[in-house]
Amino acid sequence: MSIIPTSRAVSAPNRAKTPKGQATRARIVDAAAALVFEEGVAGTSLDDVGAAARVGKSQIYHYFADKSSLISEVVTRQTIAVLAGQEPHISRLDNWGSWAAWRDQLVREQDENHCTGGCPLGSIANELADTDEDARAVLVDSFDQWERAFADGITRMKAAGALRADADAASLASAVLAAVQGGLLLCKTRKSTKPLEASLDASIAYLRTFAP
Amino acid sequence: MSIIPTSRAVSAPNRAKTPKGQATRARIVDAAAALVFEEGVAGTSLDDVGAAARVGKSQIYHYFADKSSLISEVVTRQTIAVLAGQEPHISRLDNWGSWAAWRDQLVREQDENHCTGGCPLGSIANELADTDEDARAVLVDSFDQWERAFADGITRMKAAGALRADADAASLASAVLAAVQGGLLLCKTRKSTKPLEASLDASIAYLRTFAP
Structure with a gap:
């Protein structure tokens, strides 16, 4: 993908x-x-x-x-930079090992940045979503692409029998992206990776409840 | 509480x-x-x-x-306004009905606001967490208070036997707050309550997996 x-x-x-x-x-x-x-x-x-x-x-x-x-x-x-920074894992989220590696990489990056900056896309979205309709449209595209990577992984896990058929790829992917965004904001505010870890871990653990 | x-x-x-x-x-x-x-x-x-x-x-x-x-x-x-806006439910999250009512209230508020504005605290945190140490300290207090409301509900549900002893109130509460923040940001960006609904629903559904 x-x-x-x-x-x-x-x-x-x-x-x-x-x-x-x-x-x-x-x-x-x-x-x-x-x-x-x-x-x-x-x-x-x-x-x-x-x-x-x-x-x-x-x-x-x-x-x-x-x-x-x-x-x-x-x-x-x-968007290119943020998604590239989550490679190679984000393009192959079709097994639990990749989800764990993707999670670890996000946390490590924040640790290395001393929990500053947060998400470059989330920050711009927060600032412009209500005031710049052109920027908002591009941001929606960006978030769609990001979310699609999660949805693709979930869909492939369903196809492979690693997740049950009732796992709704679209809404689960949306929840994962929200967990990333909220986790990064709390990480930046608290200057600690703990909230990001809690958020991503809960997100992946919830996904795991759809394993057969 | x-x-x-x-x-x-x-x-x-x-x-x-x-x-x-x-x-x-x-x-x-x-x-x-x-x-x-x-x-x-x-x-x-x-x-x-x-x-x-x-x-x-x-x-x-x-x-x-x-x-x-x-x-x-x-x-x-x-902080006072945001927490008051989640009453009466946020002070009594010791049963599933209150969690559902709290979730519905958050979604309804965004619907009524046409998904503009996002979270007043999240927006300020995004803007100042790296540049204004005094504001950051107050924001950490704010998020701590908000999270405590979730943790208190979870703790009381554990005490009442509605959640298992292995439900970690602190990290679950942190994940719920991240879901709220990320959900509100995506809601504001997409001008739709759907991402907030997906995020809150996943969060509460995950909590429910700790029911005995």
Whole structure:
């Protein structure tokens, strides 16, 4: 299963025609993603992005219509990063060993980050879901992709007889994603991986109750 | 069980000595809470708060040392509101009927709000947990109080024999709070109560697996 997202932004006008233009555009998105992760969307100005990417504001406007379309691109970029960061396990959640390895990797990452930052997608969703309809649409896509990885694993476990037929892949996958998001928020607030561990462990243990 | 929080802010210098002063101070906190809920902390200036509360900035500084101490007070105020909004059920989660009623109330509230806003505490935590240590401490207290309501219900159900002795009240309560937070974030992002329902239902169903 491939979980590389299909980017909405690709269908938006992309004025980077040359390799150099593409590189500049990517540098702007990378700089914006790093700033948004640390300072939030409201705390990140296009001047900040320009300074960090070493480009003028006119160059930013050459590639992006406005801050909102740059932020939508940041969401697409972070979706790729967040999902890639859960590989190889998230693409093969068709056995309990992979679920355990996926859980351990998420917890370890927060431990290594000293429980700062939380989920880059969850943070942007929290900030923009009510105010930026374009960003919200991209975030819905992102969460759908993430959830689909869980649902695919559950569906394959059902097919293999490792989970009962009454396990509802879609709603279980949705509950797992909520457990990840809530666990990461509590982890970031409490500066401890304990709430994330409790949340993921409960989530996987609940899934296990659907074993035949 | 009383879940009225013990406010840290009460022990901070409170310069509102008269009933009129108390009323002004409360009006400032109410205005700040409403603005922060809609615009976020970064999007709320003390000028905005002053305008909404019909007080000058010097009056705000009379009652609060700085924006950060006002925000800490907003967290305390929202904690009271969030927990009160889950009454009467959250104080009596010692039977399955109360868990179901509590769940329905949370879902109904989001439905009535058209899935906007999310959790006032979760939103502030997401924004400030890495940058405002004072606010973070108050938020940890808030989440602890919220979680304690779940843990108390679980503990009483264990005592009454409705849950087995191996049900770990603390980690189950932590997982329920994560389910609430993650469910509310996905609800706000997807503009649908479905993810919140999936998350809460999985959480309560998992709890039920500890019934004897």
